[in-house]
Amino acid sequence: MTLPSYAVEAEILESKHVIPGVYQLTVAAKEIARTAQPGQFVQVLIERSFLLLRRPFGVADTDPNKGTLTMFYRLIGKGTRELSKLKAGETVNCLGPLGHGFDLDARQPLLIGGGMGLAPLILLARRFNGKAVVLMGGKNRPEVFWSELFRPLCTEVLVTTNDGSAGVKGFPTDLLPSLLEQGNHDRLFVCGPQIMMEKVSEIASRFSVPCQVSLERHMACGLGACLSCSIDTKSGKRKKVCKDGPVFWVEEVL
Numbered sequence: 001m002t003l004p005s006y007a008v009e010a011e012i013l014e015s016k017h018v019i020p021g022v023y024q025l026t027v028a029a030k031e032i033a034r035t036a037q038p039g040q041f042v043q044v045l046i047e048r049s050f051l052l053l054r055r056p057f058g059v060a061d062t063d064p065n066k067g068t069l070t071m072f073y074r075l076i077g078k079g080t081r082e083l084s085k086l087k088a089g090e091t092v093n094c095l096g097p098l099g100h101g102f103d104l105d106a107r108q109p110l111l112i113g114g115g116m117g118l119a120p121l122i123l124l125a126r127r128f129n130g131k132a133v134v135l136m137g138g139k140n141r142p143e144v145f146w147s148e149l150f151r152p153l154c155t156e157v158l159v160t161t162n163d164g165s166a167g168v169k170g171f172p173t174d175l176l177p178s179l180l181e182q183g184n185h186d187r188l189f190v191c192g193p194q195i196m197m198e199k200v201s202e203i204a205s206r207f208s209v210p211c212q213v214s215l216e217r218h219m220a221c222g223l224g225a226c227l228s229c230s231i232d233t234k235s236g237k238r239k240k241v242c243k244d245g246p247v248f249w250v251e252e253v254l
């Protein structure tokens, strides 16, 4: 079923520099906040950049009562650089919510995220109403600032860093086998670097735990029309990350 999406001129309520190179953007977007599902994304038009194509960002959080939508983004190129210069009171055109989000049917969910992949897991954790555990990875202590955002939403927050400056030294995949051995999780939800998702997928299949991954591909329209984000799936069918995904069952795509 295709749900409606909206193109709204969204007022920026807050643009916050969280850590070097990472921003948190909260906008007023009533309809998107009301309808967005965890794992969906928004296509943002950054007019001052004079870029023709919108830029996709995951829906990190919403407050349907206040009508707000929050996104987190890392500075990459021209679009995100211009976005970071916008101030509260200015507007951005947001098209969304787009794509196919996570399946919420889980009793003991384990959320696994690396880097900016943690953004869409915030709304997912919120929807699980305190029953999710999150396992996160980042380069160093500043890069796992997410832990404070997840703490009020999860039963447990497990942190790994590459340099050991916070949590356990290593990667989320180093902790995953022992977590699954305890048999406490009936579903995994993963978003992060491709290599991390591939390793999680191997471990998940070893323990026979169903797993969903959120893929990231360069995309232009975000609406399923331009085919620039098409991928091959294991069944041989081509699928569009923007419309059939970005969330897929792991056995379909990895």
Ligand SMILES: Cc1cc2nc3c(=O)[nH]c(=O)nc-3n(C[C@H](O)[C@H](O)[C@H](O)COP(=O)(O)OP(=O)(O)OC[C@H]3O[C@@H](n4cnc5c(N)ncnc54)[C@H](O)[C@@H]3O)c2cc1C
Residues within 6 Å of the ligand: 041, 053, 054, 055, 056, 057, 058, 059, 071, 072, 073, 074, 075, 076, 077, 078, 079, 080, 081, 116, 119, 120, 215, 216, 217, 218, 219, 220, 246
């Ligand atoms: C479904 C989806 C959700 C995303 N959610 C987030 C998020 O929550 N936070 C975040 O920081 N980033 C997210 N990204 C990546 C983000 O869209 C890119 O970092 C951003 O478009 C870069 O734009 P730019 O103009 O600054 O960079 P440029 O490199 O100048 O962009 C050039 C072109 O490449 C595309 N592009 C560049 N990098 C990526 C990328 N990694 N993925 C897809 N397209 C890319 C741009 O859309 C643009 O068309 C998401 C990508 C997808 C596909």
